[in-house]
Amino acid sequence: MRQIWVTLVGVGVLSSIGMAIGISQTSSKFQSTSELGTWEFPNREHVNDGTVTIMTGPVGGLTPIMGADLARVLDDGDRLRVLPVGGKGSVQNIIDILSLKSIDMGMVVSDVAEFFRIQYNVPNIESRLRFIAKLYNNEIYIVAPNSIKSIYDLVGKKVMAPKDVGFFSARIIFSRLNIDARFDYQTDDTLSLQRVIDGQADAWIVSVGKIFPIARSIKNDNGNLHLVPIPYDPKLRDLYLPSKLTSGEYPNLIATGQEVETLATGVILASFNWPENTDRYRKVARFVDAFFSKINEFYLPPRNPKWRETNIQASVLGWQRFKAAQDWLDNRSAMPSRLSPEEIKQFLAEKGIFRSKNFSQEDITRLFNAFTEWAKSRR
Numbered sequence: 001m002r003q004i005w006v007t008l009v010g011v012g013v014l015s016s017i018g019m020a021i022g023i024s025q026t027s028s029k030f031q032s033t034s035e036l037g038t039w040e041f042p043n044r045e046h047v048n049d050g051t052v053t054i055m056t057g058p059v060g061g062l063t064p065i066m067g068a069d070l071a072r073v074l075d076d077g078d079r080l081r082v083l084p085v086g087g088k089g090s091v092q093n094i095i096d097i098l099s100l101k102s103i104d105m106g107m108v109v110s111d112v113a114e115f116f117r118i119q120y121n122v123p124n125i126e127s128r129l130r131f132i133a134k135l136y137n138n139e140i141y142i143v144a145p146n147s148i149k150s151i152y153d154l155v156g157k158k159v160m161a162p163k164d165v166g167f168f169s170a171r172i173i174f175s176r177l178n179i180d181a182r183f184d185y186q187t188d189d190t191l192s193l194q195r196v197i198d199g200q201a202d203a204w205i206v207s208v209g210k211i212f213p214i215a216r217s218i219k220n221d222n223g224n225l226h227l228v229p230i231p232y233d234p235k236l237r238d239l240y241l242p243s244k245l246t247s248g249e250y251p252n253l254i255a256t257g258q259e260v261e262t263l264a265t266g267v268i269l270a271s272f273n274w275p276e277n278t279d280r281y282r283k284v285a286r287f288v289d290a291f292f293s294k295i296n297e298f299y300l301p302p303r304n305p306k307w308r309e310t311n312i313q314a315s316v317l318g319w320q321r322f323k324a325a326q327d328w329l330d331n332r333s334a335m336p337s338r339l340s341p342e343e344i345k346q347f348l349a350e351k352g353i354f355r356s357k358n359f360s361q362e363d364i365t366r367l368f369n370a371f372t373e374w375a376k377s378r379r
Helices: 002-011 044-049 063-074 090-099 112-119 163-176 189-197 279-293 295-299 305-309 323-331 341-350 361-366 368-378
Strands: 051-055 081-085 105-109 129-145 158-160 182-184 203-208 225-227 241-246 259-272
Touching: 051 090, 051 279, 063 081, 063 105, 063 279, 063 295, 063 305, 090 105, 090 112, 090 129, 090 163, 090 259, 105 129, 112 163, 129 163, 129 189, 129 241, 129 279, 129 305, 129 323, 158 189, 163 182, 163 203, 189 203, 225 259, 279 295, 279 323, 295 305
Parallel strands: 051 081, 051 105, 158 182, 158 203
Antiparallel strands: 105 259, 129 203, 129 225, 129 259, 241 259
């Protein structure tokens, strides 16, 4: 960032775009003891008005990490505070969004709506919800002894599938592939895995984002366990995408240089379908504006690399978008969803500050707010 600072000072344009790119000649976050003074205690009503809650998932998974990133990046004092709430997983998160008075949003896997149809006999539960954005992909993991060569070898076997972490995907996949297995879905995720390690069950299945620390940390010194491949069967293609797990990601479960085919499905941020002109709708709308406006900050370190899979413009099959989110996208339809290097260079040239080709992606992203306004006016 030092290089771009010197360049900008040299051409005397800090006063015009410095605020837009977050650079200031005089401001500082550091204060001396004498400058601190006293603070005003927060107003209770303001704190409540500015807080939104998001159900995440169990510790050890990816959703709590993503929730923490949202809380850090979007924090705006009393105006907006994101409060991640530890949950059980997608199935319970849907129930909590629909039932708990204090929950505004939750992270759920997009195939969970199909699970409610076949397991709860509740059709179109997604019609009572709205999705805000597709966040990233979950991969399906099946850990089993080497004797289980294929998912079809699990016919009649005992499969540990924790209800909120794996059973919903397992129920769909096994049903569509006509695999009749015996499920234990009432045991928690880590204890379920231990049952397989101890030889008390034949397989463990979960739906989580990679790299999954619990799977990577399985001690498998004798090489008795491995990841079972799941084919990209035509019966599954309306809900799932093809994916793979590699030896670099899970050296304890995959032989060096090898890959295992599996399935992936999208994790989305969902909300209750709040009516417009209600306080709850306005709170979620305020969150949407902050989240979408700062989306590029999530692509940079130290945020989790999975954010690079986030596409706020992506549609989700069978789900309708939250109105405030759709309005935000419609109002900014002229803005590019990804930076074009050539347009960035043209923007810098027109501003008289382009002096080098050695701008890093982080430098370019810091210019995004100013650039998008320029691009919008051109289009």
